[in-house]
Amino acid sequence: MSALAIRLAGIAMESPLVLASGVLGTTASSLRRVALAGAGAVTMKSCSLQPRAGHPAPCILPWGGGILNAVGLSNPGAEGAAAEIAEFKRTCPVPLFASIFAGSAEEFGRLAGRIAGAGPDLIEVNVSCPNVQSEFGIPFAADPDACGRVARAVKDAAGSIPVSIKLSAQCASLARMAEACQRNGADAITAINTAGPGMWIDTGTGRPVLSNRVGGVSGPAILPIAVRAVYEIRKAVDLPIIGTGGVSCANDALQLIMAGADAVGIGSAIYGGGIGLFGEINRGLEDFLKEGGYDSIGRVQGLAHREDRP
Amino acid sequence: MSGRSLAMSSHEMHTLPVKQVVFHHDGLKSFVFPRAFDAEPGQFVMLWIPGVDEKPFSVSDVTDGKIEITAKAVGPFSRALMNCKPGDRLGLRGPFGRGFRPRGRGLVVGGGMGIAPLRYLVHRLEQDRASFRIVLGARTAEEMMFVGDFSRLGAQFATDDGTLGRQCLVTSLAERLCEEERFDLIYGCGPEPMLVALKKLADRAGIDCQLSLERHMKCGIGICGSCCVDGSGICICREGPVLDRAELDLVADFGLPHRDATGARKDAPAMA
Numbered sequence: 001m002s003a004l005a006i007r008l009a010g011i012a013m014e015s016p017l018v019l020a021s022g023v024l025g026t027t028a029s030s031l032r033r034v035a036l037a038g039a040g041a042v043t044m045k046s047c048s049l050q051p052r053a054g055h056p057a058p059c060i061l062p063w064g065g066g067i068l069n070a071v072g073l074s075n076p077g078a079e080g081a082a083a084e085i086a087e088f089k090r091t092c093p094v095p096l097f098a099s100i101f102a103g104s105a106e107e108f109g110r111l112a113g114r115i116a117g118a119g120p121d122l123i124e125v126n127v128s129c130p131n132v133q134s135e136f137g138i139p140f141a142a143d144p145d146a147c148g149r150v151a152r153a154v155k156d157a158a159g160s161i162p163v164s165i166k167l168s169a170q171c172a173s174l175a176r177m178a179e180a181c182q183r184n185g186a187d188a189i190t191a192i193n194t195a196g197p198g199m200w201i202d203t204g205t206g207r208p209v210l211s212n213r214v215g216g217v218s219g220p221a222i223l224p225i226a227v228r229a230v231y232e233i234r235k236a237v238d239l240p241i242i243g244t245g246g247v248s249c250a251n252d253a254l255q256l257i258m259a260g261a262d263a264v265g266i267g268s269a270i271y272g273g274g275i276g277l278f279g280e281i282n283r284g285l286e287d288f289l290k291e292g293g294y295d296s297i298g299r300v301q302g303l304a305h306r307e308d309r310p
Numbered sequence: 311m312s313g314r315s316l317a318m319s320s321h322e323m324h325t326l327p328v329k330q331v332v333f334h335h336d337g338l339k340s341f342v343f344p345r346a347f348d349a350e351p352g353q354f355v356m357l358w359i360p361g362v363d364e365k366p367f368s369v370s371d372v373t374d375g376k377i378e379i380t381a382k383a384v385g386p387f388s389r390a391l392m393n394c395k396p397g398d399r400l401g402l403r404g405p406f407g408r409g410f411r412p413r414g415r416g417l418v419v420g421g422g423m424g425i426a427p428l429r430y431l432v433h434r435l436e437q438d439r440a441s442f443r444i445v446l447g448a449r450t451a452e453e454m455m456f457v458g459d460f461s462r463l464g465a466q467f468a469t470d471d472g473t474l475g476r477q478c479l480v481t482s483l484a485e486r487l488c489e490e491e492r493f494d495l496i497y498g499c500g501p502e503p504m505l506v507a508l509k510k511l512a513d514r515a516g517i518d519c520q521l522s523l524e525r526h527m528k529c530g531i532g533i534c535g536s537c538c539v540d541g542s543g544i545c546i547c548r549e550g551p552v553l554d555r556a557e558l559d560l561v562a563d564f565g566l567p568h569r570d571a572t573g574a575r576k577d578a579p580a581m582a
Contacts, residue, residue: 024535026573029543029562045535045573053571057364058356058401060529062321071534076574204325205399207360271531274548 003289003296004282006040008240008262009162009187011095011121015040015282016257016297020244020267021099021124021166022046022071024275028087035094038278040263042088043097046073046126047081049111055131056211061200066219066246067268068200070131070212073101078111082118095121097164100154101129103136105146109153116158123161124242125154128168128193130216141168141193144180155185164188164242169195169222169229175236182237190242190265191229194218219268222246227259234260234302248273250284258303321531323358323401328394329376335452337383339392340426343402346375351431352409352499352522352552355379356530358401359394363387366527366547368427368499369405370456377402380426380455406530407551410520414494416442419484419508421500422453427522428499429456432463443487447480447500481507488515495520506565509558521558522551525568536573539563 004015018041024030025045035042054074061068075081081098088096098120102108112123127150128141140146147165155163165181167174169192178189194216202209226245233241243261247253248269256264269277285297294300324345332340347355349369357379358364365387367379383389394400410431418435420428425446435442444465448454451474454467466483467475476483481504484496488511498508499522512519525537525546532548539546541562549557558564567576 023533024538024543024545026535027538027540027543027569029540030535030538030545031543033538033543051572051574054528057528058323058358060531060534061323062531067533069529071528074528074536074572076569076572080572080574202323202325202360202401204323205360205401209323209358209401211363268533271533274532 003294004040004285006262006297008242009122009164011041011162013040013095013263015278016263016285017253017278017281018097018242018244018263018265019043020265021126022069023267023270025099026075026084028084028091031084031088031096032092034275034278035092037275038282039094041095041097041121043124043265044081044084044099045075046099046101046129047075047078047111047115048073048101049078049107049114051075051077051080058209058211059215061209061215062271063200065221066217067271068198068210068215068217069194070197070210070215072131072212073129078114082115085115085118085120089119097122097124099124099126099166101126105149105153108150109157112154112163113157116161120161122164122188123154123158124164124166124190125150126166126193128166130168130194130197131212139168141166141177142171144176147177148180148184151181151184151186162187164190166190166193167229167233168193169225174229174232178233178237178239182239186239188240188242189233189237190244191233192222192226192245195222195225218246220246220248223252223255227255230256230259230261231304234305248277250281250288253281253285254288254300257297257301260302260305262301321403321406323403325399325401328396328398328400331394331396332378334455337392338380338453338455340370340378340380341391341394342376342378343400344376345402346372347377347402347405349377349405350409351434352427353405353407354551355402355404356406357391358403359387359390360401362390364401366406366530368522368551369430370426371430371433380423382423403530407547408549410497410552412438412440415492416440417484417487417493417496418442418444419480419496419498419500419504421447421480421504422449424498424500424504424522425455428497429459431497432460436463443491443493445480445483445487447483447504448474450474480504481511484508485511493517498522502565509555509564512555518555519558520552520554523553523561524551526571536569536571
């Protein structure tokens with residue numbers, strides 16, 4: 001077994017690297033391409049019950065520190081997403097994580113039931129998208145009780161498929177959010193979603209560039225926030241964590257793992273590095289383990305919490 | 311280990327004044343902007359009309375520090391663009407994607423709006439003293455762009471109504487030329503059924519082809535996944551839009567219904 005192999009909520013993965021939701025995740029073909037490039041698992045773009053076209057362009061804007069996006073959760077709807085899940089599972093052995101989002105706990109439950117039927121390896125619950133506030137209000141991930149109700153509804157509908165709740169770093173207490181997820185049956189936590197939202201003004205015209213005016217901030221700018229968030233969640237709960245936010249090299253991934261993450265999401269960095277980044281970071285992690293004399297990635301997980309032990 | 315810089319300044323938004331508007335007819339115009347963007351033939355830029363939308367446009371020429379794009383009024387965005395006048399400020403980002411990679415003796419085949427990027431390509435081929443032939447098709451003479459420019463380079467024309475050149479499909483002209491002459495490469499841009507016919511022609515002739523594909527694009531930078539083809543899963547905005555014969559063999563939806571803005575497959579075949 002490879003030194004990078006892990007088990008996450010019972011799912012065997014050959015690498016801790018996960019394609020983060022929202023990047024190259026709409027079709028079975030693009031997900032398969034990323035899986036073959038070395039991802040330990042791939043996450044689909046979030047789907048809703050009904051199809052959504054999302055916001056008009058510009059909806060994705062690279063800037064010096066990362067990417068600003070307000071795609072607006074475009075997706076082909078539950079039926080379309082289920083068809084892609086089924087096609088992926090037919091043609092690729094790499095674990096597939098579905099991602100779902102809805103306007104109420106009840107709707108989350110109904111959607112989870114539909115998606116579970118298609119057989120993903122895990123269902124990630126997007127309760128923290130910052131780009132649809134005008135439509136859906138403040139994300140569930142700001143309120144532990146609301147988030148807990150969503151976790152319970154999804155868990156009840158998902159059967160034996162593990163459920164991960166995707167949190168935002170922007171809440172009063174990540175510890176209380178994580179505890180609410182655990183109490184309500186969540187099998188894992190994904191942290192963090194994009195930060196902000198932020199705004200980018202084109203000074204030539206004096207207008208915000210994104211059609212939605214504001215959008216989630218991702219990329220290197222948010223890595224330190226993600227590392228802190230994973231560290232706090234690891235202190236609060238024992239659930240497996242998919243640490244996501246700003247990772248673009250093996251050293252970034254190691255930071256999240258040492259903060260307590262079991263797996264590490266990669267998304268925006270594909271802009272600069274392409275999908276070859278998965279193989280590159282896998283090799284970087286292997287080199288690090290070899291040089292440090294560690295026989296598995298699990299040996300360095302949570303290392304940053306060592307100083308706090310008696 | 312060091313971090314990787316995500317900064318790619320070439321993809322920043324540049325607000326530029328329209329320098330010149332070239333009138334082809336009421337719903338077909340070229341727009342010149344005072345920045346070259348180092349674009350290669352076949353690459354595209356994202357054009358932003360503040361408050362309206364942002365759309366990808368292939369480059370119809372680059373000269374003396376200026377870039378030109380050519381657009382036809384088909385929807386709300388391109389209709390708004392038709393109203394733009396010299397001095398109006400629009401946003402441009404780019405260049406994006408992978409364009410044509412010229413080599414050997416080329417057959418350049420264009421249809422409809424697909425003619426626009428081929429104009430920049432033939433200017434480059436001419437500059438490089440490459441050997442090439444051109445065949446172009448459009449519905450009518452009025453829809454045929456840059457006729458003088460292409461005629462100077464010996465282009466043959468085909469129209470649906472016979473108002474310019476022969477009354478036939480452009481692919482018929484291409485097939486005949488392939489029987490009469492030897493080519494190393496077919497360059498193509500136009501409606502997808504035309505591209506499918508060109509791919510078959512290249513297969514039969516045993517030569518390579520470079521065809522420019524269209525899919526629904528949002529980000530232009532290979533992130534959102536809207537323009538990924540079925541099969542190989544590659545991004546048209548990043549690995550394309552110009553694909554070669556081996557790459558086209560792995561496009562499962564080549565000539566078939568594409569996906570719309572939601573990511574769902576459309577019911578009817580998409581036409582460029």
